[in-house]
Structure formats: structure tokens, C-alpha cells
Amino acid sequence: MPGALPVIVRAELLAARNRLVKRNPARLVILVITLLVAGVFLGGGAFAIGATAGHFLPFALDTLLAAGFTGLSLLMLVVGFPTVIASLFVGRDLLQLVVAPVRTRDIFVARLMTAVTANLLLSFVLAAGVLGVGAGTGAPWFYFPMALLLIGVQVLVVTALQAILMTVILRWVPAKMARDVAAAVAGLTGAGLYLAWNLNLRKTFGRRGTAPDISNLTSVVQRIDWLPTTWPGHALSATLQGNTASALVWMLAALALAALLVATAELLYARTLLLGLGVFGVTTTGWRRRKPRPFTPISPLTAGALRARAELPTRWGAQGSPYFAIAKKDWLGFRRDVRRLTRLLPAMLLPLGYAAALSQPARNLSGFWSNVALVTFLSMFMSSALATPSIPSERRGFQLLRLAPLTMWQLLRAKVLIALPVVLAAMLVFSVAVAVASKSGAIQLLELVIFGVWLAFGFVSISVSGGAIDPHFEATDDRRSVGVLGSLTSIGGSLGFSVLSIGALALFLFGEQAAAGAANLGPIPSTPAVGFAMILGGFLLVAAGCALVAVMLTFANARLRAFDGSISET
Amino acid sequence: MTDERSPAVEARQLVKRYGTVTAVDGVSFQARRGEIFGFLGANGAGKTTTLRMLCGLLRPTSGTALIDGIDIVAQPLPAKAKLGYLDEEPFVHPHLTGREFLDFVADLYGMARGPQREERKARLLNLFDLAQKDGELIGSYSHGMRQKIGLASLLIREPSVLLLDEPTNGLDPRSARLVKDLLEELAARGTTVLLSTHILEVAQALCRRVAIIDRGRIVAIGSMDELRVQTGSEGANLEDLFLKLTAGPESREMIERLLEGGS
Known part of the structure; x- marks a missing residue:
């Protein structure tokens, strides 16, 4: 034409x-x-x-x-x-x-x-x-x-x-x-x-009065x-x-x-x-994801072999588990969906980079509290990147879960349990790394690890809830799969949980020192009574943190149960 | 609790409203055990909405949906355990292979692992000509193949009630015939099939009784003979009955006008 x-x-x-x-x-x-x-x-x-x-x-x-x-x-x-x-x-x-x-x-x-x-x-x-x-x-x-x-x-x-x-x-x-x-x-x-x-x-603001040196640039x-x-x-x-x-x-x-x-x-x-390349999804070399298993039609012999294989004791028992099914499906999907993987990588680079940049202890903070801040930041960021889209990323498959005899509580629990090991593992490695780098003692390392585990539980639960509160199942991009309400709830909940958790940790540590008469609390006397009161306050903050997580999960459950829409093909 | 005497599927005065629009308006019918029940209607008549209310995907504005006598809104888990629903665009996971998807569904419904399940999975993949696609992701399947893996995912767990929305949509003639034979066989073994379709030949060949829905309301219900009596159209086929009951425009006249206008 x-x-x-x-x-x-x-x-x-x-x-x-x-x-x-x-x-x-x-x-x-x-x-x-x-x-x-x-x-x-x-x-x-x-x-x-x-x-x-x-x-x-x-x-x-x-x-x-x-x-x-x-x-x-x-x-x-x-x-x-x-x-x-x-x-x-x-x-x-x-x-x-x-x-x-x-x-x-x-x-x-x-x-x-x-x-x-x-x-x-x-x-x-x-x-x-x-x-x-x-x-x-x-x-x-x-x-x-x-x-x-x-x-x-x-x-x-x-x-x-x-x-x-x-x-x-x-x-x-x-x-x-x-x-x-x-x-x-x-x-x-x-x-x-x-x-x-x-x-x-950061470097520029830390260094004043030096002229720009462009000799390297010139030679390049x-x-x-x-x-x-x-x-x-x-x-x-x-x-x-x-x-x-x-x-x-x-x-x-x-x-x-x-x-x-x-x-x-x-x-x-x-x-x-x-040549029909590109737009038709064709390649001249016949790109394949993986070699298919050779298929043999069922024969009495094959059926016998299958029976023998299936009768072997398995780690997961003989009964199919919905948790395992969802976890396996998520893992396979994540591994195979290049787009999801590629969107996660930059998100992972930022917290690691920031963590490296901030790993220099600030002037008025001890090394331990600097590490606490880093672990909190990294845990919150990783949970947000991994767990927030976990329910919206089901897309149309969410309807399959709704059709199954599965409560939304079970689904939320499954999603928390799937994201948790990844965040926990990263937290443990990171806690040990920063503790070793800052030459912290074994006690401080243990405190940091316990704190990291607590944070991971809380942040992952809050992040999964945030995604469940306002899911956009039709979004093809994970970054747009959670609505404004879900994002705000997730961020607000995570920040609240951080404050409560760090507050509780501080009250526990300073309370213990005060009880031993060794704390420097300014005008407040360092006595056993004050120490116990601080530890009690710490428990109250822990309870408040648990309540916050429970409220988020309950809200998410209610929202998922009330979901009544159709999800169009994207 | 399940009552063996109760109908396998029952809609009681189901209503679904979206704002001021009423998509389904007081639909009531019963499908008996071991029956293939046709649910017919034009595009946008309310078939899919009714089916989605029956399977628990949509909450009715009012009315009750019962599966084997169990209210799906009040007791969703036991009701869902009994039914299998196939959407006109099947809910599948594009990043799983057919075999993995069947495993996923079987585990989701808590099916025991073992030789029976493995055999059944292999037989279903074979039956639907999907065995040769083993290793390929569902995302690369054609529409017909997705339909087939969707059907296989229902059959792997043998539900007592099947709600199928256009199950032969996109299937080649051989696969469509296979599905028809399969549904007849399943019904003969006691499975109740509620079949929503606008392919009237399929409905006439398979269904013992049909309900015709038009603009959200049931306009006729019964066997072919009963429908003929209701409409006073002796010897009419289902297509004639359907057109008469839904009062569609005279298509022949419209085509003639269109061709006259174009020539």
C-alpha cells in the first residue's frame, strides 16, 4: 500500500x-x-x-x-x-x-x-x-x-x-x-x-575545597x-x-x-x-526452555514402576499439601518468569548498595545500633520486594485458589511461609556479616540474629498483607500489582513495626543494664525497679508489634474474602 | 450436610446486581444427580455470572446456590471440594508445564499421592493429546490446549459436580467429540454436569434438560419435548426454540438487507 x-x-x-x-x-x-x-x-x-x-x-x-x-x-x-x-x-x-x-x-x-x-x-x-x-x-x-x-x-x-x-x-x-x-x-x-x-x-559533601581532577577522563x-x-x-x-x-x-x-x-x-x-523472526516469536535455532522428558504411554509395566516409585516414602508424606503446592508453583513461576526475576534484581541491588554505603557507623551511634538500623532497613526492603506482590502475582490463578477448598487464612499463611525463608536466610547472612565486620562479640551477634528473625516474621507478614489488601490481579507488572491503599498500609505498617521493634530492643537492653545498675540513663536513676519497668515496657511494645501484625493479617483476610470480581486475561 | 435426595446443583432465586445493572434476575433451577443440564443463552444473557455464583467466585446479591445441598456461601469449603469449574478462559498457570499443573491442582485439593494419581495424570495427558507437550509451559499452549489442560485438571480429582462454561470452545472436532463422549460417560457414572454453551447442537446432543436464560431471567426450562410444548412448536429443533424464546432479530432478513446495501 x-x-x-x-x-x-x-x-x-x-x-x-x-x-x-x-x-x-x-x-x-x-x-x-x-x-x-x-x-x-x-x-x-x-x-x-x-x-x-x-x-x-x-x-x-x-x-x-x-x-x-x-x-x-x-x-x-x-x-x-x-x-x-x-x-x-x-x-x-x-x-x-x-x-x-x-x-x-x-x-x-x-x-x-x-x-x-x-x-x-x-x-x-x-x-x-x-x-x-x-x-x-x-x-x-x-x-x-x-x-x-x-x-x-x-x-x-x-x-x-x-x-x-x-x-x-x-x-x-x-x-x-x-x-x-x-x-x-x-x-x-x-x-x-x-x-x-x-x-x-556523600563523598562530595564530605570533601570540600578540592578542584575537579579531569586528568583520568582526558587520558580515557x-x-x-x-x-x-x-x-x-x-x-x-x-x-x-x-x-x-x-x-x-x-x-x-x-x-x-x-x-x-x-x-x-x-x-x-x-x-x-x-524470516518470520521477532514478531512471530520464532528463532532459527529452535530455542527451547528445556528438553522435554521422553513420554512413554502407560503400560502395565510402567504403571508398576510408577506404583513402586510412588510407594517410596517421601519427605512430604502421602497426602498432597496445598502449602507445598503453592510454594512449588511460586518457585517454578519465579524461576521461569524472566520478567519477575528481572524486576526483582534492581530492587535487590538498591538495599545492598545502601547497606554497603551506610555500613560506616554514624558519628553519634555505636556500631551495634548502626547494625540494628541496617538489619531493619534491609529486612523491610527485602520483605517489601519479595512478599508484597506475592498474592497479586497469582493473577488469574487466584480464581483457581478461590475455587479450591482453601480458606484465605491458609493462603495468607502459605504466602508468608514461602517468602519467610528467603528473607530469613538473607537476614542471617547479613547479620553475621555486619557483626563480623564491626567486630561485635558473640552476645551482640546473637541479639542481632534474634532481632533479625523477629523483624523478618513481622515485615513479611505485613508485606504479604499489604499486597492482599489492595491487589491488582490484572497487572502484568509486579511493580503495579498493588494499589495505593495496599502500598500505604504496607509501608505504614512496616514503619510502625520498625519503631515498635527497635523501641522494644532498646528497652530490653537498657533495662537489663539498669537492673544491674550499670546504665547511663541521664536523670533517670539506674535501679532494678527502673530496669524491670523498662523490660516490662519492652514486652508491651513486643505485644503491640504482634497486635499490629495480627490487625494487618485480619484486614487482609477480610479483603481477600470479600473479593468478588472477575480477572480478565492479560 | 450432603443429602443424597437433594439436587446436585440448585439455584434459588439468584440475583446479581452491579450498581443499577441487574445481570442475573431471580434465576432458579435444579440439576439432578448424573444429569447433563444445559444452560443456554445469548452473549451477555447472564450464563457466566450465574455459573460463577454457583461455584463461589461471585457472591450473589440475593438468593442461594447449593452444591449437593450445601450452601456455597455459608459453607464454601465442603461445597468447593465437590465441584469442578471450568471457565471459558481456563484459570491456568502459564509458567507450569501440563504435568506440573495437574500436580499443583491435585495437591491443592489434598489428593493422596501415589500410583493411582500418577496413572490418572498420565492417562489424562494421553487422553487429551497433551503427553507430547510434556516439558512445554502452558503459556505456550494454544487456546484449545489450555481448554484441555483445564478439563484434565478437573477430571484428575473426580468431582461429583462439573460446572463447565463453553467447554468445547476452541477445540478441534476430534477433541470436541472426545469431550462430549467423556461428559456422557461421566454422567452415566453419576457425575452431574452443568453445561453452559451457545453451541446449540452440543446442547441438543448432550443435555437431558436445558434452561434458557435471556437478559438475566430464565425464560424456559425442561426437556426438548417440554420446551416444544411450552412454545407450541411441534417438531422444532433447539435452535428454533431458542430463537423463539429469546425473540432475537430475524437474522435472514438482516443478512439480506446487508447484502443489498453492499451490492
């Missing part, structure tokens, strides 16, 4: 508009505000840094610009990959285009417009920085449109490269799996960058000077230095490279579609 491109683009725009219009207005407002704030802070910050560098570091501009473009290219290559795969190779709407009498070039160009969106968003930060450099150096007027053009070209180069890479990868890996793995890598990169930024901020850029990712940077620095001929050469080289890569990507894309 000639002229299909405008038709496809119009439909894409219409779909995008509908997605926006059909959104909850409150969410739309939040999205706009978030974008505005991020734009002002990130864009403003990058512009200010660029302007400062342009003004104070004129000798390093070529290095900075080349490094900026190379860094942006790497970031786009990793973080923007899932969007490129989703736009060009996955999606049922793509199937409709493939079967229609439309030239693959039109499909490629139309989908490329969607594919570049993530990379374009990322390039916004560099654009602000590069414009800042221009402002800081007092660059000629044509520097600014040229900078924007070159950033656009770089976005095209990286997107085309991603498309080319995918046409190769798809020969061995199904498109959906490639997208999920790419999303995991992007998530980990994002979490890593966020963490690195935070750690850098000199080594990668030949890379095409640096060409737009060289073009811009040549413009700033007034070397127009050199600027033109670099710019033309960048444009030629972009044209070459886009044309190659378009050719390979057409071939990929013709």
Missing part, C-alpha cells in the same frame, strides 16, 4: 493520545508535575554544569564533549534497548502491519519513531549540558542548532545500531525474552547509576578518540574553537555514519520480518 506511513503514524499518535486521555486525571497531573520537576532539576542542573565547564575549563572542552557523547551513547545503548525491542520486534499490533500490504520500509520508519523515544528522553540531559557549554563559552549562534542536530543524529545512530544488533540476536533468542533481559540490564544499570550518584554525593578520551561516538563532540568543540572546516568534516562524518547505519538497519529489519 503506497503512502502507508502517514496512516500508521496517525494511528500511533491516536493511540498515544487515547492512552493519555484515558488515564486517571490525578495520575496525569502527577506525571506532568514529575516531568516538569525532573526537567527543571535535571535539565537546569546539566545546563548549569555545562555553562560552568564552558566558562572555567575551555582547555578541556573537546574531552568533555567527546566524553559526554560517548557516555550518552553507552547509556542509550543499555537503557533504551527494551524500548527499541518492544517497538520494532514485539507487539501484536506489529503483526497487523506485517500481514497488511505495507512496505517494510514504512513499518520500519513508523516504528522507529516510537523506538527512539527512550533514547530521545535520555538525550535531553546531554542536550541541556551541551547547550550550557555553548552559553558558558559564548559560542556563535549556529552552535546551538548544530548541537541539537548532532544529538538527534546520535540518537538515530544508537537506535539503528540497537536494531541491527537485535536482527542478529533474534536468530537465537526470542524477542520477548531479549526484551525482558534487556529490561533487566537497563534496570540494573539505572539502579547502579542512581546508587553511584548517591554515593558520590584520548584512547577512544577514534570512536564514532566522539565525532559529534569533536564537531562541536571545533565550532567553539572557530575551526569551521574541521567542524564540517566531523559533522559530515557523523551524518554519513547515521545514514549508513539506518539504511543497514532497514535492510536487515526487512529480512528479519521476512
